[in-house]
Amino acid sequence: MKVVKFGGSSLADAKHIKRVFDIVHSDNERRIIVVSAPGKRHENDTKVTDLLISCGLHAINNEDPSPYIEQVVARYKEIADDLILPPTIIETIQNDLLVRLAGDKNNPEQYLDCIKASGEDNHAKLVACYFQEQGVKAKYMNPREAGLIVSNEHGNAQVLPKSYEKLRRLRESCELIIFPGFFGYGQNGGIFTFSRSGSDVTGSILAYAVKADVYENFTDVDAVFSVNPTFVEQPKEIKELTYREMRELSYAGFTVLHEEALIPAIQAGIPVQIKNTNNPRARGTTILRTRENQNGPVVGIASATGFCSIYVSKYLLNREIGFGRKLYAILEEFGISYEHTPSGIDDVTVIIKENQLQEDEEEVLLKRLESELVADEVHIQHSLALIMVVGEGMRHNIGTMARAANALAKADVNIEMINQGSSEVSMMFAVKEVDEKKAVQALYEEFFAEVALPIG
Numbered sequence: 199m200k201v202v203k204f205g206g207s208s209l210a211d212a213k214h215i216k217r218v219f220d221i222v223h224s225d226n227e228r229r230i231i232v233v234s235a236p237g238k239r240h241e242n243d244t245k246v247t248d249l250l251i252s253c254g255l256h257a258i259n260n261e262d263p264s265p266y267i268e269q270v271v272a273r274y275k276e277i278a279d280d281l282i283l284p285p286t287i288i289e290t291i292q293n294d295l296l297v298r299l300a301g302d303k304n305n306p307e308q309y310l311d312c313i314k315a316s317g318e319d320n321h322a323k324l325v326a327c328y329f330q331e332q333g334v335k336a337k338y339m340n341p342r343e344a345g346l347i348v349s350n351e352h353g354n355a356q357v358l359p360k361s362y363e364k365l366r367r368l369r370e371s372c373e374l375i376i377f378p379g380f381f382g383y384g385q386n387g388g389i390f391t392f393s394r395s396g397s398d399v400t401g402s403i404l405a406y407a408v409k410a411d412v413y414e415n416f417t418d419v420d421a422v423f424s425v426n427p428t429f430v431e432q433p434k435e436i437k438e439l440t441y442r443e444m445r446e447l448s449y450a451g452f453t454v455l456h457e458e459a460l461i462p463a464i465q466a467g468i469p470v471q472i473k474n475t476n477n478p479r480a481r482g483t484t485i486l487r488t489r490e491n492q493n494g495p496v497v498g499i500a501s502a503t504g505f506c507s508i509y510v511s512k513y514l515l516n517r518e519i520g521f522g523r524k525l526y527a528i529l530e531e532f533g534i535s536y537e538h539t540p541s542g543i544d545d546v547t548v549i550i551k552e553n554q555l556q557e558d559e560e561e562v563l564l565k566r567l568e569s570e571l572v573a574d575e576v577h578i579q580h581s582l583a584l585i586m587v588v589g590e591g592m593r594h595n596i597g598t599m600a601r602a603a604n605a606l607a608k609a610d611v612n613i614e615m616i617n618q619g620s621s622e623v624s625m626m627f628a629v630k631e632v633d634e635k636k637a638v639q640a641l642y643e644e645f646f647a648e649v650a651l652p653i654g
């Protein structure tokens with residue numbers, strides 16, 4: 199049995215939905231289909247999820263949301279008309295959205311999640327309707343009915359393990375299941391969405407629950423590329439990746455798969471396949487537990503912006519028992535989680551996501567760190583990009599770090615920080631955000647030389 203997720207780009211219009219139908223129809227192992235909300239039809243288009251967010255925010259701020267409501271309904275209507283679906287489907291979708299908008303706004307986050315989730319929920323109804331019209335025994339499945347229970351974290355929910363037992367029953371369905379991605383239900387019955395692009399997470403959860411043979415993730419590229427395709431023209435395609443490699447790469451900017459979408463698949467050892475809806479014959483990329491290592495030390499280079507580093511130095515820090523605990527306790531009080539912590543004998547740097555620290559909190563935090571840790575120096579550096587150079591082969595290859603550092607030096611990029619992951623499948627370089635693209639291109643040229651065609 200296969201669980202198959204189609205992203206927003208694969209469901210953006212009627213033409214794509216017909217392709218999705220053909221893909222599903224061509225393999226009767228494809229039994230559970232996870233759908234996203236309609237995505238972008240062209241570069242300057244707006245995803246339905248973004249329209250819904252604008253709609254919800256206007257309603258919360260007592261501004262008129264109707265232009266956004268009209269745009270959302272128009273997107274579904276155009277698709278339904280092109281697929282020649284019965285008009286009742288649009289009535290259902292419009293009524294559903296209006297009921298959600300008329301809901302209680304006392305908890306704005308809850309209200310917004312309910313509206314955001316309608317994007318996938320209503321698209322799943324529409325896609326199910328199209329499959330039924332084609333004579334397929336297909337059924338829209340509501341995540342509450344299916345038993346997808348998640349943590350009470352709006353916009354950042356996580357599956358609760360108790361979901362799996364009930365979800366496993368989906369395996370027995372004799373109808374094709376069309377399941378909306380991106381959200382589940384809290385124990386209080388409310389709707390909670392995953393973080394953005396979270397339909398990938400839904401697919402992974404279902405694949406784990408039903409013990410699928412494979413989790414197929416259909417998107418709009420032929421494969422996972424070894425570098426972000428907006429930085430390098432025609433980058434090398436990756437045929438196989440390990441879970442650890444993909445996890446590191448998606449964490450650091452390979453948006454093709456959500457960074458949390460691998461966890462259940464890892465636990466059950468289910469292979470994940472990235473495939474192209476527009477070119478389903480392309481081999482795609484397979485992500486699995488182990489792979490034959492034929493790619494040299496590095497398999498991919500990812501980068502992400504929006505980080506800052508907090509530097510704390512104190513003479514003889516290495517001898518102070520409890521220093522780390524005190525430092526992390528202060529961060530915890532500010533609700534901050536950390537990404538990396540490179541350290542030396544007298545200093546430690548904590549890298550965090552910049553959006554975790556409000557501007558007005560910064561000074562207070564630095565003062566507290568300085569006084570409570572009795573530190574010699576505390577400072578913060580903003581606007582950093584993290585670059586991850588990833589590959590299982592790095593463990594067996596000498597000199598990879600030297601090659602990377604040399605390539606960055608040649609490109610005149612100053613390395614602000616280096617961290618070699620304990621797993622030895624990745625090394626991280628922090629550079630100034632303005633140097634991100636130059637640094638990635640230099641590293642790509644070093645490790646994937648003959649095909650490097652930098653953009654810009």
Ligand SMILES: Nc1ncnc2c1ncn2[C@@H]1O[C@H](COP(=O)(O)OP(=O)(O)O)[C@@H](O)[C@H]1O
Pocket residue numbers: 204205206207208234237395416417418419421422423424425426427451452453454455
């Ligand atoms: N290394 C990479 N390999 C492939 N695609 C990448 C990579 N990094 C970023 N992307 C982007 O990820 C996009 C696919 O992800 P996404 O937009 O979330 O698709 P979907 O609509 O299928 O959910 C691609 O169009 C591509 O621009």
Ligand SMILES: N[C@@H](CC(=O)OP(=O)(O)O)C(=O)O
Pocket residue numbers: 204205206207234235237245247248317379380393394395396397398
């Ligand atoms: N529609 C949601 C969830 C999602 O997974 O979308 P996509 O498959 O288009 O990345 C979002 O935009 O975040």
